Amino acid sequence: MTNNSPDLSTDLLLHKTYRIPPEFNGVQVNFCKNPECENFGIPSTQEKNKKKGVKDTYKLKGSYKDKPILHCLSCDEYIPVKSNQGVFEETQRMVDGNTSTIECCPDNECSNHHVSITTPKAYQSFGKTKSGSNRYRCKACMKTFAVGSVSTRYQKQPEITKQVFKLLMNKSPFRRICEVVDIHPETLYHRIDFLAEQCNSFMAHHEAKLKTLNIDRLYLAVDRQDYSINWTQRKDKRNNKFQGVATADNETRYVFGHHLNFDEALNSDEVENETASLNDLSKPLPYRRHARAWLKNDYERAMVKASHRNGSATLKDDINHTYTVQESRDDIEKQEVLTSDLKLPKDGMQIHSEYTLYAHFNYIKNLLGNVGKIRFFLDQDSGMRAACLSAFKDEIKNRTCDAFYVSISKDLTVDEKRKCKNKSKKVFDKFRASNPDLEPNDIKLLMIKEELKRMQEIGKWKDKWLFHPLPDMAEPEKMVCYLTDFKDYDDTHLAWLYNKASLHGVDTYFMQARRRISILERPLHSASSSGRVWNGYGAYNPSTVIKLLAIFRAFTNFVLVGKDKKTPAMRLGLADRPYSYDEVIEFV
Numbered sequence: 001m002t003n004n005s006p007d008l009s010t011d012l013l014l015h016k017t018y019r020i021p022p023e024f025n026g027v028q029v030n031f032c033k034n035p036e037c038e039n040f041g042i043p044s045t046q047e048k049n050k051k052k053g054v055k056d057t058y059k060l061k062g063s064y065k066d067k068p069i070l071h072c073l074s075c076d077e078y079i080p081v082k083s084n085q086g087v088f089e090e091t092q093r094m095v096d097g098n099t100s101t102i103e104c105c106p107d108n109e110c111s112n113h114h115v116s117i118t119t120p121k122a123y124q125s126f127g128k129t130k131s132g133s134n135r136y137r138c139k140a141c142m143k144t145f146a147v148g149s150v151s152t153r154y155q156k157q158p159e160i161t162k163q164v165f166k167l168l169m170n171k172s173p174f175r176r177i178c179e180v181v182d183i184h185p186e187t188l189y190h191r192i193d194f195l196a197e198q199c200n201s202f203m204a205h206h207e208a209k210l211k212t213l214n215i216d217r218l219y220l221a222v223d224r225q226d227y228s229i230n231w232t233q234r235k236d237k238r239n240n241k242f243q244g245v246a247t248a249d250n251e252t253r254y255v256f257g258h259h260l261n262f263d264e265a266l267n268s269d270e271v272e273n274e275t276a277s278l279n280d281l282s283k284p285l286p287y288r289r290h291a292r293a294w295l296k297n298d299y300e301r302a303m304v305k306a307s308h309r310n311g312s313a314t315l316k317d318d319i320n321h322t323y324t325v326q327e328s329r330d331d332i333e334k335q336e337v338l339t340s341d342l343k344l345p346k347d348g349m350q351i352h353s354e355y356t357l358y359a360h361f362n363y364i365k366n367l368l369g370n371v372g373k374i375r376f377f378l379d380q381d382s383g384m385r386a387a388c389l390s391a392f393k394d395e396i397k398n399r400t401c402d403a404f405y406v407s408i409s410k411d412l413t414v415d416e417k418r419k420c421k422n423k424s425k426k427v428f429d430k431f432r433a434s435n436p437d438l439e440p441n442d443i444k445l446l447m448i449k450e451e452l453k454r455m456q457e458i459g460k461w462k463d464k465w466l467f468h469p470l471p472d473m474a475e476p477e478k479m480v481c482y483l484t485d486f487k488d489y490d491d492t493h494l495a496w497l498y499n500k501a502s503l504h505g506v507d508t509y510f511m512q513a514r515r516r517i518s519i520l521e522r523p524l525h526s527a528s529s530s531g532r533v534w535n536g537y538g539a540y541n542p543s544t545v546i547k548l549l550a551i552f553r554a555f556t557n558f559v560l561v562g563k564d565k566k567t568p569a570m571r572l573g574l575a576d577r578p579y580s581y582d583e584v585i586e587f588v
Contacts, residue, residue, distance in 0.1 A: 019048050019060050020070065021286050024084040027091075029358060030070060032058075033389045035484045037075035041393035044070055067330050068284050079386075080331045081284075082358065083291030090292050090351060090359035094259055095366070097550075098204050103147045103588050105138040112140040117147060147588065158585060164191045165581050168548065169555050173518045189544075195585070196547035199554035202587045206558070206574050207256075211369040213573055218371050219250040220364075221406075221506040222388070223379040224335075224353075225513070227260070227520060229345070230540050238343040242542055243336070243353050244549065245360045245384075248505035250377070252571035253562070255509050255553050257363055261356040264348035264543040266293060271349060292355040299344055302336075315409050315477050316458060316465070319380060322407075323459030326382045333357075333383035345542055354383045361391035376403040377501050378483075385483060402484045404501050405463070409477035417476035424471050444470055448495040466498055474504050512556060517548050554584060 020030045023046065032039035044058035059071040060081075070079040105112040105123075115122050117136055126135040126144050133146045160181055167177045178185055222245065229240035246258040271290050275281060280288040281297055326332050333354040344350055368374065374395065378384045388403050395401035412420070431443050438446065447469045455464045458481075468478040480501040482494070489497070514520050519539040539545050558569045558579045569575035 018046055018287075019056075020044050020046055020068075020081055021083050021085070021291075022046050025088045027084040027088045027362075029082050029084060029087055029390045030079065031390075031393075032070075032072040032075060032077055032079060033386045034072070034075050034077050035389065035396055035486065037072060037077065039072050039074045040389075041397060062284075068286060078332075080333050080354075081286045082333075082354070083286045083288070086286075086290075086292030086352075086355050087358045087362070090263075090355045091362040091366075093263055093265070094257070094359055094363045097546075098200050098207075098257075105141065105143065106145050107138070107141055107143055110138060110141040110143070112138050158582075161191050161194065161585055162581050164188065165195055165551070165555075165585065168192070168195075168551060169516055171516050171518045171521075192544065192547050192551070196550045198585055198587055199551045202579075202584050203550075203554050203557070205587070206569065207367060209574055210367055213370060215368075215371045215573070217373045217375070218368070219375045219377065219500050219502075219505075220247050220256070221250050221377045221503045222247045222384060223503055223506045223510065224381070224384075225510045227539075227542075227545055229542050229545070240343060240345045240350070240542060242350065242545070243356070244545075245357060246506050246509060247360070247364050248509045249568070249572065250500070250502055250505035252568050253505055253508065254557055254568035254572045254574075255506075256367055257360060258509075258549050258553055259356055259360050259363070260542065260546050260549065261351040261353045262345065262348055262542045262546065263293070263351055264546070266290075266349040268296075268344070268347075268349050272296065292351050294344055294350045294352060296344065315407060315467075315479055316456065318409070319407050319458050319465060319479060322380050323461070323463075327460055333386045335381060335383050347541070348543065354387070357383050357387035358390060361387045365391045365395075372400065374401045375497065375500065376401070377406045377503055378403060379503060380405045380407045380481075389483070396484050399486070399488065402482070402497065404483060404497070405465075405481035406501050406503050407465075407479050407481075408475050408503065412476050417471075417473050420471050420476040421473060424469060427469060444499055445492060445495040448498050449491050452491060452494065452498075468498065468501065470499070474507070475502060478502075509556065513549070513552055517552055519545065519548060559584065 020043070023043075028043045031041055031043045034040055039057050042057075044060070045056040057073050059073060061069045061071055061078075068081040070081060071077075072079065103117045104115050107113060112122050117123050121139065123136045123138055126137040128134055129146050135144055135146050137144045160183065163181050164177060164183075167180065172180070174185065174188060177183075178188055181188075183191075224243045224245045227242050227244060229242070242260050242262050244258055244260045246255060248255045271293055272295060275288065275290060275295060278289055280290070281295070285291055285298070331354070334352065336353050374392070376388050376392075378388060385403065385405070389396060392401045392403075396403070427447065428443065431447055432438070432440075435443060435446065448466070451466050451469050455466050457463065458465050463481045463483075464485075465479045465481045468475075468480055471477055478501075480498050482497070514522065539548075556568065558567055558575060559581065561567055561578050564571075565578075567575060567578050570577065
């Protein structure tokens with residue numbers, strides 16, 4: 001992609017030249033995120049010296065402070081300014097991490113270099129080598145080359161790789177895997193590296209079909225999960241804490257992406273040195289060259305004392321409290337709470353969580369090229385809302401995309417969950433007795449229509465929340481807020497969308513990840529030191545978490561079958577059968 005954007009690495013006076021960070025490779029996220037506002041999706045004026053007669057509908061506040069904010073003069077909203085280059089680079093990191101490697105002519109000068117051996121008429125079969133690898137002749141340069149099974153080319157004893165794959169997906173601790181398979185820990189990490197590469201290539205190959213696969217509708221649940229990384233030095237017993245954001249389809253359970261706010265390719269010393277040479281610490285954060293990465297100085301300044309939240313009396317109180325917490329932040333889109341028991345990673349760099357959110361939704365948009373309509377169900381998170389509405393602004397405007405907040409009571413006991421479900425069943429039976437001619441689904445819609453009349457305004461922005469009348473054991477108490485309401489749907493359509501509102505797809509996936517991957521289980525709090533946690537099976541390197549998440553996503557999407565004997569990929573239409581461990585390992 002050609003880059004016609006300003007060079008942010010050399011423009012030392014960027015924040016004095018531009019009102020807001022300039023567009024970068026087609027990315028501009030600095031606009032009003034209120035769908036009802038006429039400025040929705042329309043960026044502020046970029047240059048400081050505006051042309052005569054050009055009136056900007058935004059006012060920039062705090063432009064020489066750490067966190068400049070745009071004030072929308074149309075709807076009175078306040079929008080934190082972000083680095084477009086940071087969003088682009090974070091998106092590109094996700095794209096690069098899910099790229100398929102192809103077998104092709106090894107000659108760099110050949111026109112078939114980067115042309116897959118599966119391309120018709122590009123190659124001809126040319127027998128086999130003594131070891132059994134397939135040989136091909138390139139029709140462009142007439143050179144021959146061998147392509148063996150991936151497991152034999154990159155791994156000796158492929159049966160061991162299969163064993164490792166199975167054990168990793170069944171919560172075996174790393175030390176136990178080494179004992180069972182009889183391998184050295186270093187060998188295990190090499191196998192994990194290999195499996196992660198294979199799984200990413202395997203998924204990229206299949207997910208390329210999403211560009212042309214006809215999908216009428218998707219009901220996508222989005223949420224985040226925290227992961228703690230163990231300390232590695234006795235003298236510094238602070239954890240690393242990262243957030244993984246994932247998007248899963250509620251209908252098929254297919255997981256389209258799971259991304260951690262960590263970039264292993266960045267070198268913290270190099271970034272810190274470049275930041276110093278550019279005098280970036282004196283600039284507002286969004287105008288810096290490495291705006292997406294946490295710098296030591298910023299991290300230390302952001303440290304706050306651990307805050308303990310009191311339990312709320314009701315789900316409504318819980319939602320209202322979340323609004324209050326979000327409103328009190330310097331940057332409403334930033335969710336991270338940094339405490340004295342946390343630190344930055346030794347290798348690689350932690351990414352500001354809001355940049356990972358923006359990139360995640362851009363990644364999902366690029367992945368889904370041929371979907372009729374998309375409905376997003378988001379955890380109540382202002383950063384997630386802003387990122388979703390930013391990436392899908394055009395689809396929201398043309399009414400092919402909608403977004404909802406979903407808030408669930410997660411601390412109820414089993415008895416309390418049953419009580420909620422039984423109470424709902426009594427109400428349902430009462431409606432059914434009054435409407436004997438209606439089908440069960442029609443009765444559900446009728447119950448939701450009644451709740452539409454009793455919606456409650458919660459929070460500073462007076463968002464309207466509906467109490468969902470049809471709970472289950474997974475979501476026993478639930479409230480839903482429609483974030484993209486253009487008042488163009490009738491009550492029946494609205495009731496159907498509210499009925500669909502759920503986080504069960506992504507929550508089930510997160511639960512499976514915790515249960516099946518040993519290093520992701522919840523850590524235990526240390527009795528000797530407040531706030532510190534330790535996981536006996538936990539990871540010491542966030543890169544390992546990223547690799548295990550890639551392996552697990554391939555496993556749960558293409559290998560693991562449900563009660564219907566189908567995988568999520570089969571239900572979605574990306575596969576016609578379950579794939580085996582061997583097929584993923586040997587994928588070419």
